[in-house]
Amino acid sequence: MSVFTPLARPELETFLAPYGLGRLLDFQGIAAGSENTNFFISLEQGEFVLTLVERGPVQEMPFFIELLDVLHEADLPVPYALRTTDGVALRELAGKPALLQPRLAGKHIKEANAQHCAQVGELLGHLHLATQANMIKRKTDRGLDWMLEEGTQLLSHLNAEQSDLLQRALDEITQQKTKILALPRANIHADLFRDNAMFEGTHLTGLIDFYNACSGPMLYDVAIALNDWCSDDDGLIDGPRARALLGAYAALRPFTAAEAELWPTMLRVACVRFWLSRLIAAESFAGQDVLIHDPMEFQQRLAQRQKVSTPLPFAL
């Protein structure tokens, strides 16, 4: 399970006291998740999630706190950092940046249908619209330059078929980088997979895990989401699910012609991002009790995205 930093009850009680939310009733490490340490926390006044941020520099934390405040104030269903009675949101526990957030209702779904995908597209559209005009700047640490650098280093670890596929995608990123960076931007979630959305029945109740959020091309966020929500077991795009997600999104924010042109490229870029991070995680955490997502899934999707038969509905 991915509890990188275990905690003992006394240190947790000391940490939680300044929130004024009553006594600690129970706490439990969360096995799901692969990047941060999370605990479900039951206090007398409700249910919460404590996150110890394991990746990235501490100076990035005010960005996440501010972004979640903006989205919460825009009435989007997201967690946000609770303040202590002295008004402090960013705390430290066991030497890690620590945030206490409300626990959102619902659970993750494994099998997405068109109805789920439409709600994801709609919520992603709202997220972008809520931040487009007043984007809070944060450069991702897993952007195009990271892909080019890490991808080039990993080529020698791959077999011939894999390295051909990756090299081709890296060449495309090099060629299209300027155009990609010129696409319309906003704050983006950048990791909107099924395990970062909560549903109650068929109703989308929340988005979590904003620790990859940044400022960036909105189309990249759409491609990341579509690659997870709308892929079949062979890595092919499922037409009805993809059209549901794209249609609901475009009804709020119509795509531009430049986005339509770069759509097939963007789907491949979004595959490269997660193929690489999964390969790196698989090497770094091999043999440890940490959740590792299968890198092959994105190799397969990238191979399938060489031909894209679901165009972006920019004329909707």
Ligand SMILES: Nc1ncnc2c1ncn2[C@@H]1O[C@H](COP(=O)(O)OP(=O)(O)OP(=O)(O)O)[C@@H](O)[C@H]1O
């Ligand atoms: N605010 C919340 N409300 C309810 N459940 C939550 C909340 N935050 C986290 N969780 C639970 O904890 C799990 C892990 O959280 P999260 O996805 O943030 O971890 P992570 O290590 O950053 O994961 P990932 O592998 O997606 O990067 C989630 O799958 C969810 O079940």
Ligand SMILES: N[C@@H](CCO)C(=O)O
């Ligand atoms: N959603 C990512 C893990 C967290 O970034 C993946 O499935 O590889």
